[in-house]
Amino acid sequence: MNPAIPARPTFVVPVLAFCGVVVAVMQTLVVPLLPHVPELTGSTPAAAGWLVTVTLLTGAVFTPVLGRVGDLYGKRRVLLASLWVLTAGSVLCAVSSDIGVLITGRALQGAALAVIPLGVSIIRDELPAERVLPSIALMSSSLGIGAAVGLPVAALVVEHFDWHTMFWASAGLGLLDVLLVLRIVPASSQRAPGRFDTVGALGLAATLVGLLLVVTQGPEWGWAAPRTLGLLAGSVLVGLAWGRYELRHSSPMVDLRVSARPAVLLANVAALLIGFAFYANSLVTAQLVQEPVTTGYGLGASIVESGLCMLPGGLAMVALSPVSARLSARYGPRTALAVAAAVMAAGYVVRFFTSHSLWPIVAGATVVASGTAIAYSALPALVMQAAPVSETGAANGLNTLMRSVGQACCSTVVTVVLAHVTFRAGGREAPTLHAYLLIFLIAGGTALAALGAALLLPARRPVRSQDRRRSPRPAAQESA
Template identity: 60%
Template sequence: MDRTAATTEPPGASPLRERLTVPVLAFGGILMAVMQTVVVPLLPDLPRLTGASAGTVSWMVTATLLAGAVLTPVLGRAGDMYGKRRVLLTALALMTAGSVLCTLTSDIAVLITARALSGAAAAVVPLSISILRDELPPDRRGSAVALMSSTVGIGAALGLPLAAVIVQYADWHTMFWVTGALGVTGVAAVGWTVRESPVREPGRFDVAGAIGLAAGLVCLLLGVSQGGPWGWGSARVVGLFAAALVVLALWSWQQLRTERPLVDLRLVGRPRVGLSHLAALLAGFAFYANTLVTAQLVQAPEATGYGLGLSIVATGLCLLPSGIVMLLLSPVSARISAARGPRVTLALGATVIAAGYAVRIADSRQLWMIIAGATVVATGTTLAYSALPTLILRAVPPGRTASANGVNVLMRTIGQAGSSAAVAAVLVHHTSPVGGAPVPTLHGYLLAFAMAGAVALLAAAVALRIPGDPPQDAADGPDRAVHRAPGARDGAMKGA
């Protein structure tokens, strides 16, 4: 079924709107990352504020993770078929609705549901990258995509101190009022500025594939995220992993036999695509340990002999330099990719991440060294994350860019979930009593750094195995028919 939609923007849109496209999309990416992190400072107090147990409260994070993992490839595919701007606005609207719902209640069930709605924001970055590929001329595309990729780290670095300040000095609902207002601003800005991409891949949406992927990912990520609390050998966790294996195997069989699959597994089977996804998983694992461990390390009591006893506000400020570095270095990443190729940039970034963890191992007692090590990791993350979408854009047909980048972001999410579980497992097994409570030892933190650094080096090795660009870019090949919506403009957006 050929489903198309005419672009909603009139021809000859103003140059001002064209110039604002990149910063508006970047604002959406930062907003997405802020939404994912703002709840973290609230977690210790939410049991008292909601009357729920700590285990139940943790679902405010888990629900967002699961919803984002499921919706990212689904919304990416919908964007390729029905219009990326339209689906981007839908994702931003769901995110905003989740924040507004959180302002109106203290009921934990409603709060968890609202946070699941906010998980739709995870699709913002791959959809925006696909729009930039369709709209920008090649000489502008690299730096814009690099900036868009870096917004994940920039928003995370900004979101934590922002939320901490609000939680410390205002009613906790105020935080969601602020994020809700930012969400409304994002929806309005995208609606006014961003034109609908003319590139389409028409066909029938793969509903069965979406349901199968959702079921498999929920089982997998739920098992990973709850392995620690429930026990890795418990019947529930083992059952979830077994169910994930069976469901995803059946889903793969279904995808290979569907004319227009949700995820083109044959495309994923190409080394340029499949190895890029594997590198994304490993980079996500390596990057996420930096945020997790740094926050815990600097807040540890001084009685541990290594902890600094910092407040959550001060902790957020420690991570702020990382966000600034990611913002400033994204154009550098684009220039390296243009000169040496994105796989070299990815390998370099992963190596720098490993170097950052080496700094953390060398000294994790002095605040300035902790900040320096975290910033080096952020530098490598900027290079790696900026190179990943460029690799995907060069390897897939134009009609598959949003869905392919959605899968790449999904792999990063799985890597982050695995990192969270692995770091927790390491720290739980290396504790000592402080004030009558078990607290992770410095040795445990150093092991977590070593683990993340080793994974980063593995990501660099995978990056170097990614084939270089063929003589003719795969994206220009005849793999898939690409449809331009009726009335769509010809050529790239020249004024952006």
């Protein structure tokens, strides 16, 4: 039997979705640990914050780059490489308490975010047309599912075990992913023509890192500080030069002409806005219920209890992924995205008026997560509807990148609001309830903006004949 062909193709989608869940768990793994990192590592709170920031930076850079590499040289091969990097980063974090080593390990873990668009691309290549939409729905929802599950599990580990344990567990899950992909996932026969655009990749990386550093570090450095303004100006100039280079390149890192199509452009704008609205829900819920009762609105919940508040949302995402697929299949992904954005906005209305007791808070968070599940399923379908088959990985990578940019912007906005809208409570400075309500208003407004972007999308794009046909699979498959 050819080892590149899976013995049980039924398990391809569950294996890819499990890879996505593991990557999402990795992203949220350190959140419950952050308040304790300075004491555990002898570092500063600012250095501890880089355990989150660095994964955002490396994820933003490597997601579109590895998506393009997968299009050119084999998606399964690049998927395996990403999972090996995740495993290596987890081991680094597990064996050290040095903040520099931990940040390096987290940077390696962040590169594995490319697993999501690579998995979506493999599904498009390998599955029959009738299974593509429901499979993509599950794959895309895995990011939210893993985030919802990862928080309470990580909180349990922090409370009851040595904190290195969660990184050993992450390494074990990464290794399990590698073995499952080797055994189950086939090597895709689809290849894009051309060669890798090294200059384009470096230009994209420099632009993204510069802009994201401005967004994430601006509150700490000062928005008018020379290094903030200098980095912003440099990133814009590099970005303009990169764009000009890409337009002239025969095999660009990012095909800007495809990205400028209204269907792709608006899908990416919607991804940014949905990423913002989703992340506000994740960032604020745990912190809100953990606020001390002395604030007058806080519930004084433990780390584990606050993490469990997100679990119903994760379960809702699992349940709604097939519903989202049916919605996209019957009415189109444009309609599904509009419904998702409307549900998220409604969830923030619930959150605005019910932030004083536990179960209404959980209900509001679950409504937002439900909308997120539908949106994350619809976005890849929109991208695949508009992008050529040969650019599926790169196009989905760029869409995933836009979600990450939205999350980065959200993190900055939440940090600024909670740090500046405060009062004295119980002998310490704490955010006011109005700070949380303001965040819900901003996130709800962002969801409404995503609804507007969805409604502006072209209602239907005619499918090109070459996109409709499935190329016959050659006898020789890529090797793992």
